[in-house]
Amino acid sequence: MTLFGIDNLPYGVFSTADGVPRIGxxxxxxxxxxxxLDLHGVFxxxxxxxxxxxxRPQWTLLRAQIAELAPVLPAIPLTEVRLHLPFxxxxxxxxxxxxxxxxxxxRILRPANPHLPRAWKHLPIGYHGRSATVVISGTxxxxxxxxLNDTDFGPSARLDIEAEVGFVVGVxxxxxxxxxxxxxxxxxxxxxDWSARDIQAFEYQPLGPFLAKxxxxxxxxxxxPLEAFATFPSPPQQPRPQPxxxxxxxxxxxxxxxxxNDTEVSVAPYEQMYWTAAQQLAHLTVNGAxxxxxxxxxxxxxxxxxxxxxxxxxxxxDNGTVPVKLADGSQRGFLLDGDTVTISxxxxxxxGTTIGLGSVTGTVCP
Amino acid sequence: MTLFGIDNLPYGVFSTADGVPRIGxxxxxxxxxxxxLDLHGVFxxxxxxxxxxxxRPQWTLLRAQIAELAPVLPAIPLTEVRLHLPFxxxxxxxxxxxxxxxxxxxRILRPANPHLPRAWKHLPIGYHGRSATVVISGTxxxxxxxxLNDTDFGPSARLDIEAEVGFVVGVxxxxxxxxxxxxxxxxxxxxxDWSARDIQAFEYQPLGPFLAKxxxxxxxxxxxPLEAFATFPSPPQQPRPQPxxxxxxxxxxxxxxxxxNDTEVSVAPYEQMYWTAAQQLAHLTVNGAxxxxxxxxxxxxxxxxxxxxxxxxxxxxDNGTVPVKLADGSQRGFLLDGDTVTISxxxxxxxGTTIGLGSVTGTVCP
Numbered sequence: 001m002t003l004f005g006i007d008n009l010p011y012g013v014f015s016t017a018d019g020v021p022r023i024g025x026x027x028x029x030x031x032x033x034x035x036x037l038d039l040h041g042v043f044x045x046x047x048x049x050x051x052x053x054x055x056r057p058q059w060t061l062l063r064a065q066i067a068e069l070a071p072v073l074p075a076i077p078l079t080e081v082r083l084h085l086p087f088x089x090x091x092x093x094x095x096x097x098x099x100x101x102x103x104x105x106x107r108i109l110r111p112a113n114p115h116l117p118r119a120w121k122h123l124p125i126g127y128h129g130r131s132a133t134v135v136i137s138g139t140x141x142x143x144x145x146x147x148l149n150d151t152d153f154g155p156s157a158r159l160d161i162e163a164e165v166g167f168v169v170g171v172x173x174x175x176x177x178x179x180x181x182x183x184x185x186x187x188x189x190x191x192x193d194w195s196a197r198d199i200q201a202f203e204y205q206p207l208g209p210f211l212a213k214x215x216x217x218x219x220x221x222x223x224x225p226l227e228a229f230a231t232f233p234s235p236p237q238q239p240r241p242q243p244x245x246x247x248x249x250x251x252x253x254x255x256x257x258x259x260x261n262d263t264e265v266s267v268a269p270y271e272q273m274y275w276t277a278a279q280q281l282a283h284l285t286v287n288g289a290x291x292x293x294x295x296x297x298x299x300x301x302x303x304x305x306x307x308x309x310x311x312x313x314x315x316x317x318d319n320g321t322v323p324v325k326l327a328d329g330s331q332r333g334f335l336l337d338g339d340t341v342t343i344s345x346x347x348x349x350x351x352g353t354t355i356g357l358g359s360v361t362g363t364v365c366p
Numbered sequence: 367m368t369l370f371g372i373d374n375l376p377y378g379v380f381s382t383a384d385g386v387p388r389i390g391x392x393x394x395x396x397x398x399x400x401x402x403l404d405l406h407g408v409f410x411x412x413x414x415x416x417x418x419x420x421x422r423p424q425w426t427l428l429r430a431q432i433a434e435l436a437p438v439l440p441a442i443p444l445t446e447v448r449l450h451l452p453f454x455x456x457x458x459x460x461x462x463x464x465x466x467x468x469x470x471x472x473r474i475l476r477p478a479n480p481h482l483p484r485a486w487k488h489l490p491i492g493y494h495g496r497s498a499t500v501v502i503s504g505t506x507x508x509x510x511x512x513x514l515n516d517t518d519f520g521p522s523a524r525l526d527i528e529a530e531v532g533f534v535v536g537v538x539x540x541x542x543x544x545x546x547x548x549x550x551x552x553x554x555x556x557x558x559d560w561s562a563r564d565i566q567a568f569e570y571q572p573l574g575p576f577l578a579k580x581x582x583x584x585x586x587x588x589x590x591p592l593e594a595f596a597t598f599p600s601p602p603q604q605p606r607p608q609p610x611x612x613x614x615x616x617x618x619x620x621x622x623x624x625x626x627n628d629t630e631v632s633v634a635p636y637e638q639m640y641w642t643a644a645q646q647l648a649h650l651t652v653n654g655a656x657x658x659x660x661x662x663x664x665x666x667x668x669x670x671x672x673x674x675x676x677x678x679x680x681x682x683x684d685n686g687t688v689p690v691k692l693a694d695g696s697q698r699g700f701l702l703d704g705d706t707v708t709i710s711x712x713x714x715x716x717x718g719t720t721i722g723l724g725s726v727t728g729t730v731c732p
Binding site: 090091093096110117118119122123125126127128129130131132133142144145146147150153196199202203204205206207208209210211212214215216242243244283284286287288289290291292295 | 456457459462476483484485488489491492493494495496497498499508510511512513516519562565568569570571572573574575576577578580581582608609610649650652653654655656657658661
């Protein structure tokens with residue numbers, strides 16, 4: 001069984017030997033070149049943005065057309081293509097919506113006050129990131145330099161990952177009700193929000209993380225349409241959220257597998273996230289802020305209750321104090337130069353099959 | 367004496383009755399239509415970005431050419447043009463680099479721990495904002511809604527301003543030395559980073575301000591080239607900054623006047639800022655993050671030591687407890703619906719004359 005069958009059909013941007021980036025869908029281990037169709041003029045482009053701007057009715061129509069046409073169009077093996085950043089990122093926002101992650105971070109980093117932040121259960125806490133440094137999977141990750149404390153400047157010694165699910169905005173809007181989530185959000189990517197914990201600890205008061213997270217954010221090359229996912233009831237929320245955050249909207253059953261070099265070190269359950277993607281979008285825009293075509297917002301680190309469900313190495317290794325053992329016998333607290341992290345994911349698809357989200361990978365260089 | 371003489375020549379985007387946005391320079395109370403020249407193909411455009419991308423040698427050459435040509439080209443009175451957002455904003459970053467402002471905020475908002483944040487004198491603290499909501503001067507400011515505490519959702523009751531100086535990046539780069547500041551930064555605008563203090567207080571831990579500042583950031587329409595400014599030694603810094611932040615780079619002698627309806631309520635001295643714009647750019651990129659053409663980064667609220675030098679109403683009114691009296695006899699703590707705030711500025715120009723930065727204005731609506 002392929003994870004990229006006709007139930008999935010994620011969009012991406014690829015080029016072949018001719019070097020011309022264009023739009024394709026993945027089917028099995030091949031890419032179907034949609035620029036040959038150029039329906040609505042959106043496929044002969046180097047980025048998905050014109051497709052993203054079409055809106056839900058056209059997205060649905062195109063998906064149905066492609067499902068019919070893709071199997072009979074020429075397929076280019078994945079091994080013969082180069083994949084590019086699938087869309088031009090407008091604003092990038094990152095949330096903090098896993099209760100297990102937030103509780104772990106509070107316990108590890110703020111032991112004197114190990115509770116969730118005061119507002120945490122009232123609203124999906126988030127921050128704005130740097131869209132210039134959202135990069136395609138496979139881009140090497142240069143270890144960031146920064147101030148580590150009052151006296152030391154140098155390369156981060158606590159380089160970490162954050163395994164996340166990202167949402168790609170298609171249709172612009174403001175004050176978007178949770179019910180209108182699927183009218184605005186086109187699809188889903190995987191996100192690794194690389195984080196330098198030592199830089200973060202020194203700089204983050206009172207305006208939040210800055211250099212600790214602005215050097216690179218990797219995303220997976222395939223944008224899986226929202227329609228490809230089965231939807232499930234989201235977890236209960238107590239206290240009851242403000243009306244603008246209700247109804248909560250659906251949960252997606254996405255399972256993220258984190259591989260550190262050759263070793264799978266955790267499996268993180270997105271379906272347990274406290275705040276849904278619909279609530280995040282409603283919150284992001286309730287103050288009148290607008291979203292644009294190409295905006296990316298991410299779930300925040302996905303962590304489950306168990307250590308082997310951690311979406312960050314900060315949690316997996318208890319801030320480096322409980323090293324994880326890799327298959328080659330070596331041990332790790334945080335990332336070493338040369339290490340590769342690959343986050344891959346599968347999900348329950350709308351027709352009950354399992355669909356793939358592909359993977360996002362990066363190798364640390366000095 | 368005009369503040370917009372041949373020593374200034376700021377660039378902007380304007381349209382006339384024909385509705386076609388194009389590039390002009392301001393000379394006196396008129397706009398010179400540069401699209402008639404279209405040197406280097408950069409002026410017949412709806413945004414300054416292609417001009418910004420040219421780089422310092424071309425900027426200098428063009429400025430010399432325009433200084434010769436502008437006085438003999440047809441001038442369109444300012445009253446007959448509409449001004450537009452002068453450039454497409456890529457990433458927007460905001461700093462926090464006035465020691466007086468940071469000290470005031472610590473005293474007012476964190477009285478239990480009224481010191482500067484631990485890292486404050488070691489690095490220019492900043493955060494990423496939302497580029498989608500950077501708007502041109504004159505855009506109405508809708509009072510934002512948000513969660514004000516554990517139980518209340520509604521319009522902000524503590525809507526504030528932040529008077530700032532903004533820097534427009536022309537040439538992309540990463541790890542930019544302070545000495546290379548002028549090779550990358552094209553010019554200067556005025557910024558009002560509208561802020562909802564009640565929303566901010568509830569949401570900002572631990573990831574920084576989010577909805578409190580993402581609803582609107584207004585900028586002035588004229589981008590004053592860096593070459594138009596005289597440069598001065600920047601204030602001493604103790605402890606000595608890390609090498610990547612040295613030499614500190616120049617200070618600019620910009621004086622910001624804040625007008626609340628018909629009353630001038632403060633005059634804020636930018637030249638006293640602790641961290642320079644060159645240091646901010648060096649810090650922003652020292653971790654490997656890249657800047658792009660069209661990036662905007664702002665100084666942070668400009669405040670001097672005296673209350674009547676405050677760049678925010680939080681400081682001017684001591685968090686609303688010491689209302690300011692306006693010319694019409696009314697009193698204000700924070701902004702009321704219908705209030706207009708105009709921040710204007712002048713600076714010492716490179717030839718010793720006084721040059722204008724124009725103004726950034728906005729009226730609060732419900």
